[in-house]
Amino acid sequence: MANLTLDPDRLLPADSTLRPIARELYDAVRGLPIISPHGHVPPQWLADDVPFADPTSLLITPDHYVTRMLHAQGVPLHDLGVGQGELSPEASRAAFRLLCAHWGAYRGTPVKLWFESELVDVFGLDLAPSAGTADDLYDAIAEKIATPAFRPRALYERFGIEVLATTDDPADDLRHHEKLAADPTWHGRVAPTFRPDKYLEPATPAWNGLVDRLGEVSGADTGTYAGWVAAMEDRRAYFAAHGATSSDHSHRDARMEPLPVAEAERLYAAARSGAITRDEGDALRRDLLFQMARMASEDGLVMTLHPAVHRNHHAPTFDRYGADVGADIPVAVEFTDALQPVLSAFGTSPGFQLVLFTIDETVYSRELAPLAGFYPSVYVGAPWWFIDAPEAMGRFRSAVTESAGFTKTSGFIDDTRAFLSIPARHDVNRRMDSAFLARLVADHRLTLDEALDTAVDLVVTNPRKAFRL
Template identity: 60%
Template sequence: MPPLASGPHPDRLFPAQPETRAVARRLYEQVKDLPIISPHSHVPPAWLVDDQPFSDPASLLLVPDHYALRLLHANGAELSDLGRGPDGPLPLDEAAARKAWRILCENYHLFRGTPVKYWFDTTFADVFGIAETPSARTADALYDQIAEALTRPELRPRALFERFNISVLATTDDPLDDLAAHRALAADPTFTGRVVPTFRPDRFLELGRPDWPGLARRLGEVADVDTGSYAGYVAALENRRRYFVEHGAVSSDHSHYDAGTEPLDEADAARIYAAALRGEATTAETVSFRRHMMCETARMATEDGLVMTLHPAVRRDHDPVTLAHYGHDVGSDIPVGLELTEALRPLLARYGNHPNLHLVVFTIDESVYSRELAPMAGYYRSLYVGVPWWFIDAPEAIRRFRGAVTETAGFYRTSGFIDDTRAFLSIPTRHDMSRRLDAGYLAELVTQHRLTEEEAAQTAHDLVATIPAKVFKL
């Protein structure tokens, strides 16, 4: 696929002012080809193990992507017509895949101004050599073009992984996972990439879930530890963390309704744990326990070294009707306000300057950047400001993030980019977007004579290479 004559513009996302744009171009030029470090994604590792061709354009590009599903749903599309069933993505025959694809193309105007359009446009261009805008008119032709491309060997997962120049890819995995896919990849001499798991124990820490007693039991079985007591439960988690560390994991990931971190007395923790096993813990108790476990997680991290990432403050499954029919991750998760200063204080008072703890906090509530997160990360050694996440992982929001964080915490207390995506094919354009935007922000500082161009160039390089490697211990 030769480069497109009329594809995405080489100056896209740069500031419009010509002097600033010229600086941005030069800064970007120096980092655009650096390898991708992806310390937090949702790519299924089995894709790389199996290395099978992707089935069809809709199943690959649309069905798993809740960013795209949401706006189509809001505009009236049925999720069942977009390839979703009660247990997640459905296997699609060609008619169904074409129908879903057509809905996307016919409604492409909904995505104007969103990063979803940007990622699609650039992915179509860079991966498939397509420069045409999706529409009712072009839907079938685009489908055919992409479907044909997906049959080619260079569009298989491993070929793309290599072409994307990904030096590390971290997946997100359940504590019960035996990490067979990761083991298979590590053992396969024909695959030389680094793909590491991430320990994601959320549901095991939520004692109020109806399915929690069963989860606790299965955790014990997998860890070969009796989780009938609180001590056993802690040991089982430590055991599974060790297992993940042994299989290359560098971080654990946590997403709960708030950022609370308040330790309990051992006896209180044990009492609530026992009550929860009997299904008798109150909501207040299960919340306390979860906040206690955040402190315990930090304690474990000081021992086994896993980086701890927090993605708090989202009301999951806001729409109960869609939850009942289509399960999770179809677009109805809605952020809520976040408080960090008081919430993190108990944890930081204990471990905030511990040399072995790296705590990276992500937020969708932008008001905490300048008010709480940057001030804390500018003081505590263990704390880093996570880059914009989910809804705010977008050009202007990323610019706001740098504007809100840098003046208080600089660049070197931030995490480096994470793509956090299920959309494997969009990983390069997401990282590229970040590099363009950081080049643009740094160029603005240069044009305002706050940085020399040399300082800016060094910083641009560090943001892509040294900072994520340091923060995620890679």
């Protein structure tokens, strides 16, 4: 039975010249606090500090990074607890066994790195997952998470988290954030993020109901275009008052372009009456997103953009399980032309700040680094989602640095609801950035002092600046 250990030098370059340099850089950043400006941890977990239920619903079911690869091996999502309520003990254990039995399929993926880090560093276990170790691992984890030391707040402390941003609906009352803020025993910082995507897609069936609700919570009359704008301004202010520093946006393309007011009003009215075409819906959405940018330039909420994902690619999976279960597939993206109107309008406005994320790596050297290397408002987002992984991180720094340097990159985001993986995710990034910097030192592009300074900046200064924390 394979013994599981974590080598202290993991991910650092094997080369005997590079490794000691990388180790010195990594040592300078490994213990720094975690700043997590974009993620999906439910704020209620920390507000209520309830114990996690069972290993599967903590580590498998909600994490599409994990479930999608089992699905690719032929395991039905249902067998992993997806789309169900609370799992029976038998179902939970069975799902955990499936994960362990297919552990070999994760070789070379970041999930393997994160999960093994969780086993060793978070749970103190030393068993490699396999069919033969599944029950022992399950029992050991189940035992741990029943203890106070594994409650969410205790882990937040232990992980050294300084800021944790959540992702929230504009109509959300942010009660969990309020509860945390009002709790004198709580010393962390959990900030909401304004995520209005669904309210900007006027051609989708749910839109009218959502906009009705938006009117209710804001007190604005969302029957008109002007009312929609007023409602959004109101909710953004509400979020800012509750600690939000950014809004987050994901649509099929990155375009933001204002319509003539009369045209915007006409399309808005058409959408409200349910009579808008798909093309008109796109045009109105690009106008509404431009409005968001205009608001950002005024209220200072950082705008983060991560477009170009074909959501819910497999229709039967969506029909059965809904969204966010691992069936989203990226597509090519274009930023240069798409952002020309908004950057001509706000690209040098002091209030405006735009962080651009991509899964299409081709834009890093071609578009994002050149944009961030000219516009003071633009930051290149860290590699995320499918490319939040060591090889991709190396390619990212290689592609972006020569045109944008280090200062115009966002710092790492973990983008996860897998709360226990947060330290491992940040750690992987710190190691890979140390590896990249070590190479620049070894071939005399940077001095060691410059690299040390930059390594710390990437962990601390950059996310604070990019996300205005």
